[in-house]
Amino acid sequence: MGSQIPIADWRTLAESKRSSVFAKIPKEWLLPSSQTARYTETSSLSVLDVPRTCGILTETELEITENYDATDLVNLMAEGKLKSVRVVTAFCKRAAVAQQCVSCLTEIMFDEAMARARECDEYLEREGKVLGPLHGLPISLKDSFNVKGVQATLGYTSFITNPPSATNSVLVDVLYSLGAVFYCKTNLPQTMMTADSHNNIFGRTLNPHNLSLTAGGSTGGEGALLAMKGSVMGVATDVAGSNRIPSICCGGSSFKPTAGRVPFAGGVAVGRLGTPSPIPVVIGPCGRSVRDHKLFMNSVIAAQPWLLDENTLHIPWRTLDAPPNKPLRFGLIRGCKQRPLHPPIARALHNTATQLKTHGHTIVPLDDGDKIPSIYSTALLAWKFFKLDPQKTPFKYIQASGEPPIPSLQTCTFSELKDWSATLDELWDMNVAKAKICHAYHSLMREERLDAIVLPGYQATAPRHDSFGVPIYTVLANLLNYPSGVLTVGRARRCEDREFAREGVGLEPPYEPEICEGLPTAVQVMGKNMMDEELMEILSVVEGLVGGRDGK
Amino acid sequence: MGSQIPIADWRTLAESKRSSVFAKIPKEWLLPSSQTARYTETSSLSVLDVPRTCGILTETELEITENYDATDLVNLMAEGKLKSVRVVTAFCKRAAVAQQCVSCLTEIMFDEAMARARECDEYLEREGKVLGPLHGLPISLKDSFNVKGVQATLGYTSFITNPPSATNSVLVDVLYSLGAVFYCKTNLPQTMMTADSHNNIFGRTLNPHNLSLTAGGSTGGEGALLAMKGSVMGVATDVAGSNRIPSICCGGSSFKPTAGRVPFAGGVAVGRLGTPSPIPVVIGPCGRSVRDHKLFMNSVIAAQPWLLDENTLHIPWRTLDAPPNKPLRFGLIRGCKQRPLHPPIARALHNTATQLKTHGHTIVPLDDGDKIPSIYSTALLAWKFFKLDPQKTPFKYIQASGEPPIPSLQTCTFSELKDWSATLDELWDMNVAKAKICHAYHSLMREERLDAIVLPGYQATAPRHDSFGVPIYTVLANLLNYPSGVLTVGRARRCEDREFAREGVGLEPPYEPEICEGLPTAVQVMGKNMMDEELMEILSVVEGLVGGRDGK
Numbered sequence A, B: 001m002g003s004q005i006p007i008a009d010w011r012t013l014a015e016s017k018r019s020s021v022f023a024k025i026p027k028e029w030l031l032p033s034s035q036t037a038r039y040t041e042t043s044s045l046s047v048l049d050v051p052r053t054c055g056i057l058t059e060t061e062l063e064i065t066e067n068y069d070a071t072d073l074v075n076l077m078a079e080g081k082l083k084s085v086r087v088v089t090a091f092c093k094r095a096a097v098a099q100q101c102v103s104c105l106t107e108i109m110f111d112e113a114m115a116r117a118r119e120c121d122e123y124l125e126r127e128g129k130v131l132g133p134l135h136g137l138p139i140s141l142k143d144s145f146n147v148k149g150v151q152a153t154l155g156y157t158s159f160i161t162n163p164p165s166a167t168n169s170v171l172v173d174v175l176y177s178l179g180a181v182f183y184c185k186t187n188l189p190q191t192m193m194t195a196d197s198h199n200n201i202f203g204r205t206l207n208p209h210n211l212s213l214t215a216g217g218s219t220g221g222e223g224a225l226l227a228m229k230g231s232v233m234g235v236a237t238d239v240a241g242s243n244r245i246p247s248i249c250c251g252g253s254s255f256k257p258t259a260g261r262v263p264f265a266g267g268v269a270v271g272r273l274g275t276p277s278p279i280p281v282v283i284g285p286c287g288r289s290v291r292d293h294k295l296f297m298n299s300v301i302a303a304q305p306w307l308l309d310e311n312t313l314h315i316p317w318r319t320l321d322a323p324p325n326k327p328l329r330f331g332l333i334r335g336c337k338q339r340p341l342h343p344p345i346a347r348a349l350h351n352t353a354t355q356l357k358t359h360g361h362t363i364v365p366l367d368d369g370d371k372i373p374s375i376y377s378t379a380l381l382a383w384k385f386f387k388l389d390p391q392k393t394p395f396k397y398i399q400a401s402g403e404p405p406i407p408s409l410q411t412c413t414f415s416e417l418k419d420w421s422a423t424l425d426e427l428w429d430m431n432v433a434k435a436k437i438c439h440a441y442h443s444l445m446r447e448e449r450l451d452a453i454v455l456p457g458y459q460a461t462a463p464r465h466d467s468f469g470v471p472i473y474t475v476l477a478n479l480l481n482y483p484s485g486v487l488t489v490g491r492a493r494r495c496e497d498r499e500f501a502r503e504g505v506g507l508e509p510p511y512e513p514e515i516c517e518g519l520p521t522a523v524q525v526m527g528k529n530m531m532d533e534e535l536m537e538i539l540s541v542v543e544g545l546v547g548g549r550d551g552k
Helices: A007-022 A059-066 A070-078 A084-102 A110-127 A170-177 A220-227 A245-250 A290-302 A343-358 A375-386 A393-399 A424-447 A472-480 A494-500 A532-547 B007-022 B059-066 B070-078 B084-102 B110-127 B170-177 B220-227 B245-250 B290-302 B343-358 B375-386 B393-399 B424-447 B472-480 B494-500 B532-547
Strands: A105-108 A138-142 A181-186 A210-214 A233-238 A253-256 A282-287 A329-332 A362-365 A452-455 A484-491 A520-526 B105-108 B138-142 B181-186 B210-214 B233-238 B253-256 B282-287 B329-332 B362-365 B452-455 B484-491 B520-526
Touching: A007 A105, A059 A084, A070 A084, A070 A110, A070 A290, A084 A105, A084 A110, A084 A138, A084 A181, A084 A220, A105 A220, A110 A181, A138 A220, A170 A181, A170 A290, A181 A220, A220 A233, A220 A245, A220 A282, A233 A290, A245 A253, A245 A484, A245 A520, A253 A290, A253 A532, A282 A290, A290 A484, A290 A532, A329 A343, A343 A362, A343 A452, A343 A484, A343 A494, A343 A520, A343 A532, A375 A424, A375 A472, A424 A472, A424 B424, A452 A532, A472 A484, A472 A520, A484 A532, A520 A532, B007 B105, B059 B084, B070 B084, B070 B110, B070 B290, B084 B105, B084 B110, B084 B138, B084 B181, B084 B220, B105 B220, B110 B181, B138 B220, B170 B181, B170 B290, B181 B220, B220 B233, B220 B245, B220 B282, B233 B290, B245 B253, B245 B484, B245 B520, B253 B290, B253 B532, B282 B290, B290 B484, B290 B532, B329 B343, B343 B362, B343 B452, B343 B484, B343 B494, B343 B520, B343 B532, B375 B424, B375 B472, B424 B472, B452 B532, B472 B484, B472 B520, B484 B532, B520 B532
Parallel strands: A138 A181, A138 A233, A329 A362, A329 A452, B138 B181, B138 B233, B329 B362, B329 B452
Antiparallel strands: A105 A181, A233 A282, A253 A282, A253 A484, A452 A520, A484 A520, B105 B181, B233 B282, B253 B282, B253 B484, B452 B520, B484 B520
C-alpha cells in the first residue's frame, strides 16, 4: 500500500480526491460560497443551526433528523410509518450541509444509499417484514472501514492511488445484513493517533459549536456530523479514546465495548499489521442515546459475527433486567494531578455523583491516597505500546507522498518518550507493568464491590485546534480492556463552574471560560471487563439522571 | 526467585529436597527396596499391576481407585455411599506406590489431604449437603500450582531455597471452594519445555507401561500417576501440548480449553513474566472420562473465576444438548510429511474415522493438497514465540544452582532455530504469520462446515526417553487457541498395524513395533475457538464409539 508518489504531486492528488468527493454533493444541496467562506478553522462561529436555517431541508426532514434516536427511527420504519427513502434522504441532505460547514466527511455514497433505501422499502412492502433490526437505518462509518467499491484513504495522500476496497469490513457486512444503509464515511487524523481529525486530503474537521475548536479524534468526523444531526448512528474504532473523544468535544454519547465483542476484521490498517501491543483496537457505536448503543451491540452480536471473524468472541449478548433496580456502587475519580480538571468538567462530575447519590446509589471516591495506579503513568505506558513499531510505518505512509505531517502529531505525545524507542526486552517489562495495573483495578473493583467507575473522559471541554494533548483519561479503559461509555451531562456555564476553580492549579490546555461557555460537558463511565451488558444498563441509569438524551 | 547457590551444593540440595518428600510416605506404604531397585529408566518392565499385587491397598481401595471415574466418585460421596476419607486414603496409598515405581510426584500432602477429607465428611454429615460439586474428591496438581504452605520448585534446584507458597493459585482456591481435596503435586521437566518430565530434583518420570519409555510432558507426573490409577482427576497447564502429551504417552484423556476459560493466575512461572507471545498457556483437566472433564469445566466456571482472576473470561459454561443428535462433520488430518504417522497411530486415526462414518457422521479429509497451512511450519512459528525472551530466563534459573540442563532440552527444539534469536521487528511479522494461519483454519472450518477436526496428538506411541522431539500436532491447537481433547482409542497391535506401514517413509522417532506392542494409541479432536461446550459433547461422541472410557 502507498506506492511512491512524486513529491510535487501530492497537493494535486489530494485536491483532486477532495474535489471528486465534493462533486458527489447534489448542486441543490450546496450552500452559497459566500456563506461557506466564513466557515474556517479560525472562526468562532457556531454552525449548529445552519441545517435548520439554510433552507435545504424540508420541515419534515428537519424533524426526521432532529427528533428521534435510531431506535425510534427503526421502529417507525418497521411499523411502516416512515420510509427508509425519506429517512436516508433527510440524513444525506443534512450530512451534505454539515460537510460544507465542518469538513466532516471523506467518502460520499448518497446514490448507493438511496438505492439501498429503496431496496429496504420494497422488501418491507413485499415481504411484510424487516430486513433486520437496523432496517433502513442510515449509518455513518469512520473512513477506516472498507466498503466495497469505495476508497479508504485514511487521510494518507499516498493511499489515494490505492484501488477502491474490494471487500467490506466484516462489521460492514454484518450491519448490512441487519438492514443498515451506508451513506458516508467520516474524517479522521492522518495516522489516527491524535485528537485532531485533520489530514492533507480532506482538511480539518471543525467543531460545530465553535469552529475554532477541535471536533476531537480520531473519529472527529463522526463527532461533528452527529452534532450537526447529519447522522443518528456512527461507527468508530477506539484504541485510546478515538470513539469517545469526539462525543466529549461535540456532545452526544459513545460506547467502547470490551475487545472481541464487535468484529474488527477487514478494515484498513493505519499502521503496520502484527503489533504485539496488548492494547486492542475496538469498534463501538456513537450517537444519541444509550439505548441506541444497546441496539447496535445486541443486533451485531446476535448476527454471530464470530462466524466471520476468528478474533470475535463467541459470546452472546446477555439479557439483563433493565435498568438494574438495586442501588449501584460507583467509584469516582476526579482527575489526576498531572491533568487537573477544568471547572466545567469538575462540575459535571460533581453533579453526576450528586445526582447518583441523591437517587440512592453509592459513590466511593478512588482518588484519595494511592488507591489507584497513576492515571498519567498508565497513559504513558499505553503510549509506549503504541510506539512499538521499529519501522514507524505510519510515517512511511506519510513520507510516501511527500505530504507534511499534520501539526497535532507533535502535540499528542509524551515529552518523556521523545527519545524513547522500544526493545523486545523492555516489552516484557511493559507487559508486567500493564498486568499490575489491570490487577490493581480488578482488585479495587472487587474489594469495593464497584459496578462501575465514573471519571472524566477528558480534563476539559473541546479545546482549540491542535491543543488537545494526550487523552490520558480515555486510554485508561483501553489499557484495562474495560468497556466504557461517554455521556454529555450538561453545558459549561461560567457562573456555575466558577466554584469548581482551584487556585494555583496549572491547567493544560489553558482554561478559557469565555470560549467554552455553553459547550457540552461529558463524563466517562467505565464498567468491568466483559460486562458490557451491565455497563449498558448502568449508562442508562446515568443517562436517565443527568444525560439529557439527545434527539428526544 | 532463584537465589545464587554454590555450585558444589546443588546435588546436596536436590537430594535433601527429594528425601524430605520421600519421608512423607508412611513406612507401611513402602515397597521393598529390592523391588524398587528394578524400576529404572532402562528397564522395560510394566509396573501397571504393582498397586494390585503389592499388598499395600485393600481390595476395597483397589476397587475405589480402579472402578470409577471422578463423576462416579463424587456421586457416591454425595449420596453418602462412600466417605471422602476412604477415597482419599485409597488414592494416597496408590499415589505412594506409583511414586515408588515411576517417580511421578513432587510434593506429598497426604496428611493435609486426610484432614481435609475428614472435614468434607463431617460437613456432609452435619449439614446434609455437599461442599460443592467436587465434594471430597482427591485432585492431583502439576507442581507449578501454588498450594499454600507447600513448595513449588518446578524442578529447578535453584527454587528449593524459595519459601513455601504463601498463597494458593486462583484455580486451587476455586477447586477447594468446590470441595476438592489436594493430596499431591506431580513431576514435570526442568523448564517445562520438553516432553520428558525430568529434572535434577525429583528425577525422571517413567512410563508405567514400559519404564524405558517417556511418560510425556510437561505434565508427565500426572500422566504416569493417572495410568497407575493413583489419581482420578489431574490438573495441568498446556502451551504446546503439556496436558495432552502425557495422556498420549500413558493413556487416558485430557482436555485443553480455550484460553481464558479456566483461571490461570497465581501459579509459579517457569520463565520470565510478561511474554508478548500471542500463544497463551491454558489449564485443563486430565483423567479418565470426558464427562469428568465436563464436570471440571462446568464446576470451575460456575464458580465465577473471573471475580478472582482478571484474565479469566466472564462467560458461563453453556448448556447444550448432550450428545448432539445431528450427524457431525469432522475434518481429518492424517499427519504431515515432516512427521509421518507410525502405523499404530495411522490405524488409530483410520479406525476412529471409520467408526464415525459408520455411525452417520461425515469425514472431510483436510490433508489432500494445500487445504491447511503446513503443520510443521506452524509448530516452528510457535517455537519462535516460545523463544522470545532475550534474557533466556529459564536457563538463568538452571544456572543459578549450577545444575546441568536435562538431556531432552537438546531434543525438543527445531534445528532451524539453532542460531535464531528474536527481534521486535520480526515479532510483528510473526504475529502476521500467525494471524494468517488462524484465519486459514477459521475459513476452512466455516467453508467445510466442520464441527471439529480429528488429527494425531503425536505421530507415535510413547517413544524412548529423550526422543520425543517437538510436539508439532498438539501445539497447533495452542497457536490457534482452539479447544482440544486427547483420547485413548486403542492399543498398538503389530499384526493389525502392519497394513498401515508405508514403504520408504522415514519415521521420527524410530518405529519399534516390538517396543510399542500394547501401548495406548491416541487421537486428538480439536474444536472451535470458544466452543469448548460443543467440543466436549463431540468428544463424548468419539469416546462413546472408540474411546473405551477408563475406570468403568
